[in-house]
Amino acid sequence: MLFTPARCLILLLLLNSTDAGRILGKIKERVRNLLLQKAKQPLQHVKEGKVHQPLDHFNRLDVNTFHQRFFVNEEYWQRPDGPVFLYIGGEGPIFEFDVLAGHHVDMAEEHGALLLALEHRFYGDSINPDGLKTENLSDLSSQQALADLAVFHQYISQIFNLSHRNTWISFGGSYAGALSAWFRGKFPHLVYGAVASSAPVKATLDFSAYSNTVGLSLMNEAVGGSEKCLAGVREAFVAVEAVMGGNASRVAMDFGCCQIPKDIDDQIELMQNLADIVMGTVQYNEEGVLMSISELCGVMTYKSEAYEDEMEAYNRLVKLAQKTLKDLMDTTVHSGRRTARQWTYQTCTEFGFYQTCEDATCPFSGMVTLRAETELCLMLFGISQHSLPGRVAFTNTYYGGDKPRTHRVLYVNGGVDPWKELSVVQDRAEEGEEAQTVFIKDTAHCADMMRGRVTDRRSLKKARQEIEKHVVSWLKMAALEKAV
Structure with a gap:
C-alpha cells in the first residue's frame, strides 16, 4: 500500500x-542491486539503445510515441544464425546485469545467443516526463507491453539483419514471467519458446x-x-x-x-x-x-x-x-x-x-x-x-489464467514461494508431449534465474539443468524445422 x-x-x-x-517493493529492489554487484562481465560488453514505441498500439489515430530503453550484449552471439535470448523487464527498471548475469546468460554463453533486455513501458527510463499523470496511465497495461515486444522484435531483426533462422526464446520472472508466457501465447510466430519463472498468470x-x-x-x-x-x-x-x-x-x-x-x-x-x-x-x-x-x-x-x-x-x-x-x-x-x-x-x-x-x-x-x-x-x-472484480476476470479470460493453452512455455516455481499459488504448477501436457512445469521444492521466488552457486540446494541445481534441457530441445527442434 x-x-x-x-x-x-x-x-x-x-x-x-x-x-x-511498501517494504516488499524495497526488498525486490535490493534483489536487483545485489545481482548488479555480482555481474561477472565488464559493462563495456553492454550497449544501451532506445526504440520509438507508439503510446497506444491499438489506436491508429494516436500518433504519440515514447522512447523505450533496451540493452544488448553481443559477446556470445554466433553470427549470423545464433539464437536470440530476450529478457523481459517487469514492474521496475532494467539494468546492465540483465544481459550480464543470470542463468539465461550462462545458457546464452553455452549456445551462442544474442542477449537482449527490454524495459517495460512506464518504468525506469521508458516513460515520458508526464507519464504518471492519471489521464496518461491508460496507456499502461500488459497488452500494450506485449505489443511493445512485438515492435521491438521487428526493430532488432532489422538492426541485426535477423531472419527466420534466428530462434527467439524469452525469459522473465514474477510479473515479467507472466509476460514471457503471454508473449509466446499471443505471438507464437515471433518467439519459439518461453521460460516463465515464478509467473503469476492467474489474476486474483x-x-x-x-x-x-x-x-x-x-x-x-x-x-x-x-x-x-x-x-x-x-x-x-x-x-x-x-x-x-x-x-x-x-x-x-x-x-x-x-x-x-x-x-x-x-x-x-x-x-x-x-x-x-x-x-x-x-x-x-x-x-x-x-x-x-x-x-x-x-x-x-x-x-x-x-x-x-x-x-x-x-x-x-x-x-x-x-x-x-x-x-x-x-x-x-x-x-x-x-x-x-x-x-x-x-x-x-x-x-x-x-x-x-x-x-x-x-x-x-x-x-x-x-x-x-x-x-x-x-x-x-x-x-x-x-x-x-470485472477487470480481474477480463485479464484471466484474455490470457487463460492458470489454465493457459500454451505450447513450449516452461513454468518454473519454488515450493517456498507464495506466488506459486497463481502460477501453473501441474503439467497438463498430453501423453508424449514435453513437460510444461518445473517445481523446485524448498526454493524461493525466481531463484532459478540466478547464476548457480556452490551453496545452492541440490533441487535448485537440478532444476536449472531441467530448464536448460528444455531450451536445448527447443533450439534443436527449431533448427530441424528450418532445415526442411
Whole structure:
C-alpha cells in the first residue's frame, strides 16, 4: 500500500525519500542491486539503445510515441544464425546485469545467443516526463507491453539483419514471467519458446493465499522454519495490536513512526509494513537479500530474560524491524526511479494481487482487509472498487489464467514461494508431449534465474539443468524445422 501525506513510516522515508512504497517493493529492489554487484562481465560488453514505441498500439489515430530503453550484449552471439535470448523487464527498471548475469546468460554463453533486455513501458527510463499523470496511465497495461515486444522484435531483426533462422526464446520472472508466457501465447510466430519463472498468470483480486503460504513456509523445517516460529510471529502481531490500542505512543517510538498511529489508516499501514518484512524474507529466503527464514525464526523464537513474558513477542518484532532497516540501507547501488504508482495502477486495472489477512489462517494482522487494500484505486485513480472484480476476470479470460493453452512455455516455481499459488504448477501436457512445469521444492521466488552457486540446494541445481534441457530441445527442434 502507498502512503498518503499523513501516513508515513520513517523506515520507508529513510530507504527512499522520494518514492513512497511498501517494504516488499524495497526488498525486490535490493534483489536487483545485489545481482548488479555480482555481474561477472565488464559493462563495456553492454550497449544501451532506445526504440520509438507508439503510446497506444491499438489506436491508429494516436500518433504519440515514447522512447523505450533496451540493452544488448553481443559477446556470445554466433553470427549470423545464433539464437536470440530476450529478457523481459517487469514492474521496475532494467539494468546492465540483465544481459550480464543470470542463468539465461550462462545458457546464452553455452549456445551462442544474442542477449537482449527490454524495459517495460512506464518504468525506469521508458516513460515520458508526464507519464504518471492519471489521464496518461491508460496507456499502461500488459497488452500494450506485449505489443511493445512485438515492435521491438521487428526493430532488432532489422538492426541485426535477423531472419527466420534466428530462434527467439524469452525469459522473465514474477510479473515479467507472466509476460514471457503471454508473449509466446499471443505471438507464437515471433518467439519459439518461453521460460516463465515464478509467473503469476492467474489474476486474483483477494490474494489471501499469499499470507497463508507464508505461514506454511514459516513452519517448513527443511528451510529452518518450525511451528514455534509461526506461533511466535502470530503472537508478535497480536501483541503489537494490543499495545497500539492502549499505548500508540510506544509503538510509534519502538517502530520509528514519524507520527503516532492513532488513525486506523495509519495503524493498517504499520501492520502491513511489518507483515512485508516477514513476507519478503519468505519470498526470497536464501537469495542473500535480507535474512533467511532460518534467521527470521531465530529472532522470533529467541528467549530473553530482559523482557517481561507478555512483551517478549512484541520486542522480537521490534528487533526484526530494526534488523531489516539496517540490511536494506546497506546497498551501494541505488535507483530513485519510481515504480509504486505504476504498479498500483496495474493492480487496480488488471491483476488485483492484494495480499489480505482476513482469513483466520493468516499469521499477521486482520486489519489488512481487501477494502483497505483497494481503497487506493479510488483515491489515486478514481477507479471504483466495485469495478475491480470485472477487470480481474477480463485479464484471466484474455490470457487463460492458470489454465493457459500454451505450447513450449516452461513454468518454473519454488515450493517456498507464495506466488506459486497463481502460477501453473501441474503439467497438463498430453501423453508424449514435453513437460510444461518445473517445481523446485524448498526454493524461493525466481531463484532459478540466478547464476548457480556452490551453496545452492541440490533441487535448485537440478532444476536449472531441467530448464536448460528444455531450451536445448527447443533450439534443436527449431533448427530441424528450418532445415526442411
